[in-house]
Amino acid sequence: MRKKIIAANWKMNMTNGEAEAFFEKFLQELGEDRKVEVVIVPPFTALAKAGELLRDVQNVNLGAQNMHWEKSGAFTGEISASLLRELYVHYVVLGHSERRTLFGETDAIVNRKVHAAHANSLTPIVCIGETLAERDAGKVEEVLATQVKGSLDGLTAEQLEETVIAYEPVWAIGTGRTATPEQAQEAHAFIRGRLAAGWNAEVAAKVRIQYGGSVKPSNAGELMAQPDIDGALVGGASLDARGFAEIIQATRALLE
Ligand code: PGA
Numbered sequence: 001m002r003k004k005i006i007a008a009n010w011k012m013n014m015t016n017g018e019a020e021a022f023f024e025k026f027l028q029e030l031g032e033d034r035k036v037e038v039v040i041v042p043p044f045t046a047l048a049k050a051g052e053l054l055r056d057v058q059n060v061n062l063g064a065q066n067m068h069w070e071k072s073g074a075f076t077g078e079i080s081a082s083l084l085r086e087l088y089v090h091y092v093v094l095g096h097s098e099r100r101t102l103f104g105e106t107d108a109i110v111n112r113k114v115h116a117a118h119a120n121s122l123t124p125i126v127c128i129g130e131t132l133a134e135r136d137a138g139k140v141e142e143v144l145a146t147q148v149k150g151s152l153d154g155l156t157a158e159q160l161e162e163t164v165i166a167y168e169p170v171w172a173i174g175t176g177r178t179a180t181p182e183q184a185q186e187a188h189a190f191i192r193g194r195l196a197a198g199w200n201a202e203v204a205a206k207v208r209i210q211y212g213g214s215v216k217p218s219n220a221g222e223l224m225a226q227p228d229i230d231g232a233l234v235g236g237a238s239l240d241a242r243g244f245a246e247i248i249q250a251t252r253a254l255l256e
Contacts, residue, residue, distance in 0.1 A: 172213025
């Protein structure tokens with residue numbers, strides 16, 4: 001019932017030319033099957049080009065990597081929700097661990113952005129996840145509970161339903177070290193439980209929760225087979241058109 005959603009987080013990579021070459025290959029590999037929703041999250045500079053190339057492609061949507069919570073004004077270097085909407089952006093990744101650790105984003109900041117996204121009909125992909133030190137200290141649940149509450153505070157059940165959560169253990173991002181399917185499932189089930197406690201069980205059952213952290217073609221199938229894993233946020237492996245298509249194909253194969 002929850003449609004799986006696989007997103008490509010290109011981070012600070014991909015020129016317009018590289019994006020064009022990616023799509024040429026990727027769309028061919030992807031074929032016509034649309035059982036899995038795909039989101040491409042390019043850097044801001046490639047959004048317009050990607051939007052143009054995806055305009056007639058069903059079920060491959062565009063996302064942005066970040067945005068500011070204000071509508072407009074004197075915020076040099078920032079991008080607003082309405083500027084993203086103009087480029088046919090549907091999703092926005094918020095609170096990625098790189099934003100949190102390198103750029104000082106707190107749950108309170110993420111929360112303002114999540115509300116701004118909803119106010120502008122953008123679907124936020126809200127990233128949460130513990131560090132290795134927090135996992136080793138037995139604090140996974142405490143950290144996730146705090147991030148869920150802080151980042152999603154004040155959302156209505158309707159808005160929560162239109163929110164995607166990405167569980168990305170920080171120790172698995174870009175390290176080649178993936179959470180085991182059991183570790184990931186445990187965290188996802190816990191997050192869903194927090195949504196049920198904070199809102200209600202009905203909406204919690206509808207929210208899509210992606211896993212992120214060193215997802216690649218060889219491990220995607222077993223991760224996506226877990227009952228509470230509804231997709232993936234893929235970094236490094238999403239830069240390769242064939243590899244990214246293989247992750248989607250591995251996910252599709254589970255639905256057949
Ligand atoms: P990775 O990144 O797939 O390269 O680990 C995931 C992410 O940061 O979203």
